[in-house]
Amino acid sequence: MTLSLEIEIYLSKKNYTAQDAINNILFFSESIKEINNSERWFLTGKTKEDALKHKIIDNGLINSVVADLLIKKLNKTPPIFVTSIWNGSSDNIRIQNYLCKSSDNFRLTFSLKIKNVIGLAERLKNALLGILSNKDNIAVIFVQTNHYQMEEKNVFPERIPVGWMLYLNKEVTKEQVPMAAQLINIENEKNTGTLMISTNEVFDGTDELHIKKANEIEIQLAAYGLLPTYQDIYS
Structure with a gap:
């Protein structure tokens, strides 16, 4: 696939x-x-x-x-x-x-x-962690597949989508987003924030279960004021 x-x-x-x-x-x-x-x-x-x-x-x-x-x-x-x-x-x-x-x-x-090969999810996560360890001043990273946002599967058109993986330069806790499969705290000389992963398996932006999970995380983040609009990314 x-x-x-x-x-x-x-x-x-x-x-x-x-x-x-x-x-x-x-x-x-x-x-x-x-x-x-x-x-x-x-x-x-x-x-x-x-x-x-x-x-x-x-x-x-x-x-x-x-x-x-x-x-x-x-x-x-x-x-x-x-x-x-x-x-x-x-x-x-x-x-x-x-x-x-x-x-x-x-x-x-x-x-x-x-x-979609074995180990893709882990390699992608490691690539993002490498970027966050070596490139400074990152405000947001998001990863999506199969046109999740383009096909308007995300909840808030004016806000950053969650999709498969989302990094924000702020702390996010498991209590705030219990639906996330993984939360990885980032704190190094380059960046401080949280990398959220919605599904441990490879996310499919056309899969209804994956879409539902990403949507729920978007709603949870927005409820806590943690999901930025495109205008607010750098604020």
């Missing part, structure tokens, strides 16, 4: 630059390598053939020539920097700043097609 997996990560950094975008492209493509097994990433282009000529990452290394081309392109629209890379197949990573009226806030969106 193949899943459509989407991960969104909301961060902030003062004076965000084109070089920051390049650094994030490398860091986050490496962070998810154990999930989608992609070693090579390319810039987008007008055609597939054109895009495949511009390999920006190969086995964890940045192609400096292609990176310089991207930096020149991004520097035409400062302070706003928007770019995407893809793996030559179905996976892509998009980086966009200027969120909530600030160019210091930015979002990464991973859109991946992955096989």
Whole structure:
């Protein structure tokens, strides 16, 4: 079974630059390598053939020539920097700043097609824990599958969905969200908060039981004022 997996990560950094975008492209493509097994990433282009000529990452290394081309392109629209890379197949990573009226806030969106194999849930959890241990100023991470939010399966359209996994940069307790399968407290030099996992098994955004569980967690979080709106993410 193949899943459509989407991960969104909301961060902030003062004076965000084109070089920051390049650094994030490398860091986050490496962070998810154990999930989608992609070693090579390319810039987008007008055609597939054109895009495949511009390999920006190969086995964890940045192609400096292609990176310089991207930096020149991004520097035409400062302070706003928007770019995407893809793996030559179905996976892509998009980086966009200027969120909530600030160019210091930015979002990464991973859109991946992955096989539902044994150990996927644990590998994904470990990838998120690695990101939270090594990248600072993370406000929110959420993970969903099979277009859970796009198909309007979440409860609150204006608020962050829970879906499969949700990290908030605040403490959440088991008493507040008893329906969560796991709560992992995060407290390190980079981030402090809670990673919530709605189901221990791989979450399916089209499964009615999984949807019901995620919905109940969303309602519980909202009742305690813990589920932010998109406008409130960085507040």
